Amino acid sequence: MRLQxxxxxxxxxxxxxxxxAGRSYDDIAIDxxxxxxxxxxxxxxxxxxGKREFYVESIRASSLRLRRLSEPDPKLPPVARLxxxxxxxxxxxxxxxxxxxxxxxxxxxxxxEVNDILEEHRAVIARxxxxxxxxxxPRPVLRAALRAWIAMVEGASLDWIAHPSLPxxxxxxxxxxxxxxMLAKALELDPxxxxxxxxxxxxxxx
Amino acid sequence: MRLQxxxxxxxxxxxxxxxxAGRSYDDIAIDxxxxxxxxxxxxxxxxxxGKREFYVESIRASSLRLRRLSEPDPKLPPVARLxxxxxxxxxxxxxxxxxxxxxxxxxxxxxxEVNDILEEHRAVIARxxxxxxxxxxPRPVLRAALRAWIAMVEGASLDWIAHPSLPxxxxxxxxxxxxxxMLAKALELDPxxxxxxxxxxxxxxx
Numbered sequence: 220m221r222l223q224x225x226x227x228x229x230x231x232x233x234x235x236x237x238x239x240a241g242r243s244y245d246d247i248a249i250d251x252x253x254x255x256x257x258x259x260x261x262x263x264x265x266x267x268x269g270k271r272e273f274y275v276e277s278i279r280a281s282s283l284r285l286r287r288l289s290e291p292d293p294k295l296p297p298v299a300r301l302x303x304x305x306x307x308x309x310x311x312x313x314x315x316x317x318x319x320x321x322x323x324x325x326x327x328x329x330x331x332e333v334n335d336i337l338e339e340h341r342a343v344i345a346r347x348x349x350x351x352x353x354x355x356x357p358r359p360v361l362r363a364a365l366r367a368w369i370a371m372v373e374g375a376s377l378d379w380i381a382h383p384s385l386p387x388x389x390x391x392x393x394x395x396x397x398x399x400x401m402l403a404k405a406l407e408l409d410p411x412x413x414x415x416x417x418x419x420x421x422x423x424x425x
Numbered sequence: 426m427r428l429q430x431x432x433x434x435x436x437x438x439x440x441x442x443x444x445x446a447g448r449s450y451d452d453i454a455i456d457x458x459x460x461x462x463x464x465x466x467x468x469x470x471x472x473x474x475g476k477r478e479f480y481v482e483s484i485r486a487s488s489l490r491l492r493r494l495s496e497p498d499p500k501l502p503p504v505a506r507l508x509x510x511x512x513x514x515x516x517x518x519x520x521x522x523x524x525x526x527x528x529x530x531x532x533x534x535x536x537x538e539v540n541d542i543l544e545e546h547r548a549v550i551a552r553x554x555x556x557x558x559x560x561x562x563p564r565p566v567l568r569a570a571l572r573a574w575i576a577m578v579e580g581a582s583l584d585w586i587a588h589p590s591l592p593x594x595x596x597x598x599x600x601x602x603x604x605x606x607m608l609a610k611a612l613e614l615d616p617x618x619x620x621x622x623x624x625x626x627x628x629x630x631x
Contacts, residue, residue: 378576399606
């Protein structure tokens, strides 16, 4: 029974973001949401206290899904790993463009706690890449370089949704070039920013 | 009389952003704003229809000020021009950190029209750099490269406000490296993205 409830809730959350992305938040009535989900309004209230909670939890679920998808796969070699993580991110953006744009552009306007979800999302992505680099506690310049790059990925994704004429591979290559440039500059500015073992491995591979 | 009114309004707007940045929007009463500005509540209402209009117009004025400050100076050579524009941006961020953070992190939550102000701001900054590059209508990859870089500058600035331990010069060098990497990759992906004259000048200078 508990499992069923959780499954149904997860299904509603998956549907939720696409419902909210389609129209402005204020224009959607809780009845519309229930109808689109094929359940009664009463049952929807069983899962969420109201439209706002359904909205915020849909965004949280989207963030968790995107994190899982874009977690670098340690089984891949470093460059392929970065490319695969960015590809997974761009797949998500391509499939859920209006939802992604709605979260980043108007989510905070609907509910300020969306800001916390986005900040946590950025922190998790930064941790993925730090773990990948073998860094437990980043020095300031490495932290800044990663945060700058994450902001670049968000901004470039949002711009791509609005202007999809750019071929997807070109966007990916821009993002990879940004990552490489940020890490290279961080290392130049602070030679202790990356572990020696990583640099030796990179030198040996090249 | 008209001039006086405009001057007073401009002074209020300059003050406004710092007032709003200091506390959460909801916690500030119109009386507090009038008292901080040293004018009567009635006079404040003469300039703005209410707290919300004062807030939105303060953000618009901040955006205009920052645009003026960070417009590249055509009298400088290209690299110095980029460095000076980023320095001007970082000066502003350093002096008005809480205001900058408030605009980008919670402005939209207070008033959705803040999103339009931010989008216009990005478009103006992109036009500055396109003019600088001698490009009237950017090809998709150049547009994306510039937008990605602008998002990087915003994100890195916000992160710097929250984590100011990074030396300012290092942040500037990260931003310059990002700009150079984005343009170089855009050119590699689409050799027509930048005008031949610019490339010849760069080759001659190096």
